[in-house]
Amino acid sequence: MDQDLYEPARVAAVFDRCSRRYRGWSSLASFGVIHYWRRLCVAALGLPRESTACGVDLMAGTGELWPHLLARHPRLGRITAIDISPGMHAAAMARLHAARAGRITHLCADMLRTDLPDGSADFAVSSFGLKTFNAAQHRVMARQIARILRPGAPYALIEAADPDGWVLHPLYRIHLDRVLPLVERLFLDGAQDFAMLGAYTRGFGDGQSVVDALAEAGLSVRVRRSFGGAALCFHGHKPH
Template identity: 30%
Template sequence: MFDQVAPAYDRTNTVLSMGNDRFWRAATTRAVAPRRGQRILDLAAGTGASSVALARSGATVVAADFSPGMIAEGRRRHDGIRNLSFVEADATDLPFGDAEFDTVTMSFGLRNVNEPKKAIAELLRVTRPGGRLVICEFSHPPSRTFNGLYRFYNDRVLPVVAKAVSSNAEAYDYLNESIRDWPDQRTLSAWIREQGWTDVAHRDLSMGIVALHRATKPHDDRVGRLGP
């Protein structure tokens, strides 16, 4: 499905989000705070739009995605950026060594993983002690009134717009379903904490349509983990 939508993916996202995707990407980049000399994993990177923003800092950025179509499109678009590489990867079984990255980030991809808790644990594994996690994901507006308007947009308006601008409108039916079924901000924060991350916090973007989650890997990765 993601292979099929790759060529028009970024344009469609901008239209469907009414331009908010650029604001969300900028907020994520600020939260990551990339610096020259760092090694950053951008998981579920798609065509690399977020990865390019991170690479502009001079950090070495690995853009990883499960979809070979997305990876191919990203390589085609950003071939000349030396400190940006693209890797096909399964979020639940990452092809990287332990403690390999200073920061790991994932935007709008965690809800597409069959075992999201396992992916959060894998992100912990590949992050160095003291390193950071930044996850930007769709969430649920806390205002009942605004949430009702948001659901109306997703149920009634989004399918019509997606049919007009996307190369695969059915994929955006899945988008609506995945957002509706995804847990709220507090639940995702609990999942992150359960996998061993500390200093877990989140803030809402666009009145809670999206939540930006942040956490730190403890210097002893056994700290905070539930169970043996």
């Protein structure tokens, strides 16, 4: 795997170019299943419905998790969202209409270097950003999550994986590696940025580096597999 894929500047550039079409394309490419996966991520937090917790959304993209968080927990406090891509940041800010502007703070920043205060978050979530990190970056990410969470606070992170043992794996790879790049080339001005998502998914593999990193950081960790492991939800909490 080309390690340059994980350089923060390159990741930011890829998602800058994807940002305008990201929400619609990710829904189309997953046949809408991505919305189910995001609900799964939010449910894995295990927060009470009437929770007023304040938390962080890491690699927040254009804010795709916010509607699911606020639908399940309408009384949530402030959500601090972080994303490295200025384009995704701008698209996310455009979604901060009056009903949400007072509840969501969006930071255009690298979460691996964030200086959010220790123990400042009641929960942490992330959807589909883990694959843009290599194993070494996963360890930094896990230490950041452990630092930011207060003792006892939960986290849930979901990511598309590359499930070798899945019976539909060959079709899954054809979809990611051939069909989606072709559609992008024909209908999205010849760009090949979304095709990079297939490369990131292949590099992510079975997500074991995330499990190892979270455990090494002192967090409890469980993994829920969805669609034969095509998506993995890593969840747990920071011990008291």
